[in-house]
Amino acid sequence: MKIVIAGAGSVGCSISRELISHGHRVVLIDRSPEAMRIASVPEADWHLADAGDIDVLTEAGVGDCDVMVAATGDDKTNLVVSLLSKTEFGVPQVVARINNPKNEWLFDEAWGVDVSVSTPRIMTSLVEEAVSVGSLVPVFSFHQSGALMHELTLPDDSPVIGELVSEIPLPPHTVLAAILREYRPINPDGDERFERGDELIFLTAKEGEGTLGEIPLIFSPEDDAPAPEELDELLDICDRIAVIYEGRIMKVLNAAETDKQELGLLMAGIGAAEKSPADGEAEA
Numbered sequence: 001m002k003i004v005i006a007g008a009g010s011v012g013c014s015i016s017r018e019l020i021s022h023g024h025r026v027v028l029i030d031r032s033p034e035a036m037r038i039a040s041v042p043e044a045d046w047h048l049a050d051a052g053d054i055d056v057l058t059e060a061g062v063g064d065c066d067v068m069v070a071a072t073g074d075d076k077t078n079l080v081v082s083l084l085s086k087t088e089f090g091v092p093q094v095v096a097r098i099n100n101p102k103n104e105w106l107f108d109e110a111w112g113v114d115v116s117v118s119t120p121r122i123m124t125s126l127v128e129e130a131v132s133v134g135s136l137v138p139v140f141s142f143h144q145s146g147a148l149m150h151e152l153t154l155p156d157d158s159p160v161i162g163e164l165v166s167e168i169p170l171p172p173h174t175v176l177a178a179i180l181r182e183y184r185p186i187n188p189d190g191d192e193r194f195e196r197g198d199e200l201i202f203l204t205a206k207e208g209e210g211t212l213g214e215i216p217l218i219f220s221p222e223d224d225a226p227a228p229e230e231l232d233e234l235l236d237i238c239d240r241i242a243v244i245y246e247g248r249i250m251k252v253l254n255a256a257e258t259d260k261q262e263l264g265l266l267m268a269g270i271g272a273a274e275k276s277p278a279d280g281e282a283e284a
Helices: 010-021 054-059 075-087 101-106 120-131 206-211 214-219 228-237 260-267
Strands: 002-006 025-030 045-048 067-070 093-097 115-117 137-141 148-153 174-181 184-186 199-204 240-245 248-254
Touching: 002 010, 002 075, 010 025, 054 075, 067 075, 075 093, 075 101, 148 214, 199 206, 206 260, 214 260, 228 260, 240 260, 248 260
Parallel strands: 002 025, 002 067, 025 045, 067 093, 093 115
Antiparallel strands: 137 148, 148 199, 174 184, 174 199, 240 248
């Protein structure tokens, strides 16, 4: 996924590092020479220019990006970048940073803004959530308890569509906290049924982190995700297993030293991807 970020300050760089760690391609634009700390995010494509200039946006490749993030420290600039990205380039998803809460009312569809947020971690989650269907997206972590909040948008061909919430078992220590449907929160009681496009919000206790990878397997189409018994078969017949997520090798594992939980997490994109020689790391 290609993401263009206007603003290479602390917020923009923080978002860039997280998105790159998730395997996305990032382009950074900033007009300040002092902001050109290329070594802080060397994997990004940097542009020293004014993101409010339509020619600069064209050169940065905004026309073929999936998401534009307006993350400068100036609300006027963020609004201009958002409007140009949506009206001139038709960017599918525009995420904008709000610096002054008094300007929040301006950040809406009239200015080309799809999602308006104000913190790096939440922006990262929303950028991914805007284009990720069927994938488990981290949203928030509770520091004291260690509990985790994740979001998953049901794909149109999910096997659970039409099923009662009470009939779908979840991994231990995980609960379905809410369903977002047409921008409305719904209490997921036992009589509620899953529908296409539902956004599912999960809460997982710290001790359940190892089973997070099972959640996409439950809600993804059968053709897209191996069933648990298929993972058992892989572990039985293979010596080594390479897990690939969105075109990147997440990890190469010895079958005798791993389990379904670790495989599931890596299949969901949770865990550090291994660098290949092409990424600049030579093999021993």
